[in-house]
Amino acid sequence: MNKLLIIEDDLALAAILARRLGKQGFECKTCHHASDSLLMARQFFPTHIVLDMKLADHNGLSLIKPLRQLLPHVHMVLLTGFASIATAVEAIRLGADNYLAKPVDTQTLLNALSVTAETTTYDAIGEQPLTPKRVEWEHIQQVLANNNGNVSETARQLGMHRRTLQRKLLKKPTADNR
Structure with a gap:
């Protein structure tokens, strides 16, 4: 079993x-x-x-x-x-x-x-090319991970306002964003 x-x-x-x-x-x-x-x-x-x-x-x-x-x-x-x-x-x-x-x-x-x-298959990674929104989401996630989840430092590195980054982080990627 x-x-x-x-x-x-x-x-x-x-x-x-x-x-x-x-x-x-x-x-x-x-x-x-x-x-x-x-x-x-x-x-x-x-x-x-x-x-x-x-x-x-x-x-x-x-x-x-x-x-x-x-x-x-x-x-x-x-x-x-x-x-x-x-x-x-x-x-x-x-x-x-x-x-x-x-x-x-x-x-x-x-x-x-x-x-x-x-x-092995990866549900999060599709065969189709990524949309610009999905590429942005992936990049933000990578920079955020590199900063151990520090939103302020991530925003500084990305050259955007912290609140703008927080709004983007609240938007979860959808299947059509892949």
């Missing part, structure tokens, strides 16, 4: 994912805190992990390497509400097998969990 560890701080979403994926044959356990995730992974020894990128006061990206070292053959999918090419590349570089943007339907998540490393 496939064992799935869901590391998600949104208790309702974690319960929904566990229920839906449990119906698909996974034995599911949930973990809501980054600090407990490695211990739970060591005790449960999952074959699959669904990891949220933003965990309350932690970044899920920082858990990828330790989880990968503990469970080298686990199939890991990173979920995020703020998808960007920069974070997708970083997640894969750190060892995640797949990267999906929230909200994600059950079938898409199942497909991501069953994909092998050789055929």
Whole structure:
């Protein structure tokens, strides 16, 4: 049986994912805190992990390497509400097998969990060329990541007013912006 560890701080979403994926044959356990995730992974020894990128006061990206070292053959999918090419590349570089943007339907998540490393697909990265709005969004996300989330410093580096940057950050990219 496939064992799935869901590391998600949104208790309702974690319960929904566990229920839906449990119906698909996974034995599911949930973990809501980054600090407990490695211990739970060591005790449960999952074959699959669904990891949220933003965990309350932690970044899920920082858990990828330790989880990968503990469970080298686990199939890991990173979920995020703020998808960007920069974070997708970083997640894969750190060892995640797949990267999906929230909200994600059950079938898409199942497909991501069953994909092998050789055929990994990235929900956040499409085959079509990026629109100018999407390129701007990706660039802003990259500069913001380089500044550890500091909006004021990011605005200075981008040569824009901080409020303008904050408005742009509130606008999430849509599928047609890809």
